Amino acid sequence: MxxxxxxxxxxxxxxxxxxxxxxxxxxxxxxxxxxxxxxxxxxxxxxxxxxxxxxxxxxxxxxxxxxxxxxxxxxxxxxxxxxxxxxxxxxxxxxxxxxxxxxxxxxxxxxxxxxxxxxxxxxFHLDTPNWYADGDASPHLTEVAEAVWRQRRIAVRYRSWTGEVDRVLEPYGLVLKGGRWYTVAGRSGRDGPAAYRVNQILSLTAVDEEFPRPAGFDLPGWWRAHVLRFRAGLHRDDATVRLSRRGRDRLREIASELVIAAVDETAGPPDDAGWVTAVIPIESLTHAHGDLLRLGADVEVLAPAALRERLAATAAGLTALYAPRPAGHRAGGQVPA
CATH class of the missing domain: 1.10.10.10 (Winged helix-like DNA-binding domain superfamily/Winged helix DNA-binding domain)
Structure with missing residues (x-):
């Protein structure tokens, strides 16, 4: 020392x-x-x-x-x-x-x-997290890294999208993506590895058992293919929208490259007010509803009708919530007797 x-x-x-x-x-x-x-x-x-x-x-x-x-x-x-x-x-x-x-x-x-x-x-300075977060707080990251290095199994309690589950993982590697750590790990009885977000590991116990690493496993190659599969699975439908000039500029700040490319490819010439009509890929009505709300009055959904109706209902609710109120009116619609 x-x-x-x-x-x-x-x-x-x-x-x-x-x-x-x-x-x-x-x-x-x-x-x-x-x-x-x-x-x-x-x-x-x-x-x-x-x-x-x-x-x-x-x-x-x-x-x-x-x-x-x-x-x-x-x-x-x-x-x-x-x-x-x-x-x-x-x-x-x-x-x-x-x-x-x-x-x-x-x-x-x-x-x-x-x-x-x-x-x-x-x-030159490399800052990996995005603007709106400092990355993950991953209390078990060093333990996962040690298991990756020593090629040892780990028993974890994991928060998945279906709820909390118990898993015995064979971690092949770690990946830092957008400020978030993922472990690419295999599991007994499962064909091929999967990606697990490290900060969703609720508890971890080291298992003193070495696992056989797949011969020729290429972590960067597997991750690239995983990202492509993930992106392909995100967009299951399309929406037809009208965008103002400001909405189109704002979309470039908040949307994925796939959505931006779709607007560039499908947008027709602007009308007299500067609005264009384009077809964009969407993941689901719920995700599209949340994403397009961020554009406010600079986007109009033409189709599908269900998405247009959701946004119209939200707009009506906001109008009612923020409408001028008579003197003495309390929040929540209660007027004192």
Missing amino acids: RAGRLLSLLMLLQAHGRMTAAQLAERLEVSTRTIYRDVESLHAAGVPLYGEAGHAGGYQLVAGWRTRLTGLTAQEAERLFLAGLPGPAAELGYGTAVAALQLKLHAALPPELAERAARIQER
């Missing part, structure tokens, strides 16, 4: 040039007293490290000296692919290993390449 910290201290100084004891302590999550002891140990080992007092002081290595002790540990090598995703890495419980890995990779680069790498880190 201490040897790893001493190496990390060297990597930090090699990457940043000069750092104070307080800065080093913060980065390494130790006390400044520990940093002082570590510096003395490095001095004793012959590392050309010196410190300067004062406001602009700090520790630094003698100019031109670079350590070649940048070998990766087995754990760091395993987490290499997560180096560009510090947020998800931390959620999986790998944050410390990834941070150490980034330090070592930076220290191993020649100065000119290290500068370019630092510039990328300063100027």
Whole structure:
């Protein structure tokens, strides 16, 4: 543990040039007293490290000296692919290993390449969740990740769309999609794996049983096919709608690519008021009702009639709810005696 910290201290100084004891302590999550002891140990080992007092002081290595002790540990090598995703890495419980890995990779680069790498880190940031959510709160994520890595079965209580169920899963992998974690897992008696949303796991018990991973299983390939199947199953019907210019612009912000493409392909020329008529795919009357309500008075449903009637009933209810009320009228339609 201490040897790893001493190496990390060297990597930090090699990457940043000069750092104070307080800065080093913060980065390494130790006390400044520990940093002082570590510096003395490095001095004793012959590392050309010196410190300067004062406001602009700090520790630094003698100019031109670079350590070649940048070998990766087995754990760091395993987490290499997560180096560009510090947020998800931390959620999986790998944050410390990834941070150490980034330090070592930076220290191993020649100065000119290290500068370019630092510039990328300063100027590009990957934020995986969407605008309206911070992603899943998945208390069992690290346990699922451990089971994936060790190839061990897990017994879970899972909240499915039909209710709570008990399952023994064989997790083949983890996928982060739109800020949400899914495990792709097999199950005894079921043909082929399925996707399970990790934050719907209500309880989890590790089963100390190794399962046979399917030969040649391709997680990215399976997931791509799963997404295509999911999208194809979403749209079971069509709706004919009229859209104002503003409604069409708004639709591009809230609708799927499939709906946007359908409008572009089927919309006729705009009328004198700028409205167009188009045919869009819908998942169900309930989903379409909720989605189209977001466009307000900038969309009119022409067909199917059942969807038009639902929206008309909602509009009538909103009109009644927000209509001007006589003085003394209370919410809920009650007038005091």
